Amino acid sequence: MIRVLLVDDQQLVRMGLRMLFESVVDMEVVGEAASGADAVRLVDDTVPDVVLMDLRMPGLDGVAATKRIMSARPSTRVIALTTFDDDDHLYPVLSAGACGFLVKDTEPGELLDAVRRAAEGDRAFSSNALARLVDRAVGTRAPVVPAPLPLTRREREVLALIGEGLSNPEIAHRLNVGITTVKTHVSSVMIKTGCSNRIRLAILAFQHDLT
Structure with missing residues (x-):
C-alpha cells in the first residue's frame, strides 16, 4: 500500500485528490496539509511514501517545505503538483529534492502512475517539464x-x-x-x-x- 500525503492550500483540490486515491486499492491518503509548515509536521506524524506538494502556499511555500522534508526524511518521495509549469518553479523544487513535477491538469491515470513510479524510486514529470530538462541536459x-x-x-x-x-x-x-x-x-x-x-x-x- 502506497501512503500518500496531500499538500495544497485549496480544500477543493485536496478533496478531489483524496477521491482519486481512494478509488484505487493500492494507495491510501494518510493526511492532508494546507500549508508547508503543516506538511513538514505531518510527514513526521504519518511517514508517507509519497508527498504531493503544491508550490505556492502562504507562509512556508512548497519549495522550502520540500527542502525541510528531504533533510529530515530523505527517503520520502516528493512530487510537485502545481498550476505553474515554468522553470522558475521547476528547478528550485528539484534542487530542494523533489523527484517529480506535474501540472494540476494532469490526467488522473497519469497522476496515479506517477505516484506509483515515485514510490518505486523513479521520477515523474509532465511532458513539457521533461522536454525542458532534456533540452537543458543535451545542451550542456x-x-x-x-x-x-x-x-x-x-x-x-x-x-x-x-x-x-x-x-x-x-x-x-x-x-x-x-x-x-x-x-x-x-x-x-x-x-x-x-x-x-x-x-x-x-x-x-x-x-x-x-x-
Whole structure:
C-alpha cells in the first residue's frame, strides 16, 4: 500500500485528490496539509511514501517545505503538483529534492502512475517539464556518437514515446497494449541501456533521434 500525503492550500483540490486515491486499492491518503509548515509536521506524524506538494502556499511555500522534508526524511518521495509549469518553479523544487513535477491538469491515470513510479524510486514529470530538462541536459553536453541500441522494435517504440514525455498509461493506449506490458518493456529498456530513470531514457531517445 502506497501512503500518500496531500499538500495544497485549496480544500477543493485536496478533496478531489483524496477521491482519486481512494478509488484505487493500492494507495491510501494518510493526511492532508494546507500549508508547508503543516506538511513538514505531518510527514513526521504519518511517514508517507509519497508527498504531493503544491508550490505556492502562504507562509512556508512548497519549495522550502520540500527542502525541510528531504533533510529530515530523505527517503520520502516528493512530487510537485502545481498550476505553474515554468522553470522558475521547476528547478528550485528539484534542487530542494523533489523527484517529480506535474501540472494540476494532469490526467488522473497519469497522476496515479506517477505516484506509483515515485514510490518505486523513479521520477515523474509532465511532458513539457521533461522536454525542458532534456533540452537543458543535451545542451550542456558535448555532442557524442551514440552506440547502437540493443533493443527490440517494440522497446524502441516505447523508448521513443518516453522521449515524447508520455506516461505508462499513455504509452499503453498509444500502442494498444496493457500497462503491465509497458512496464515490462520500460524495465527491459532500463536494464539494456543502463538508464536508471525516465529523464535518462528521454535523453537517450533524443540522442538517437527517436523523438
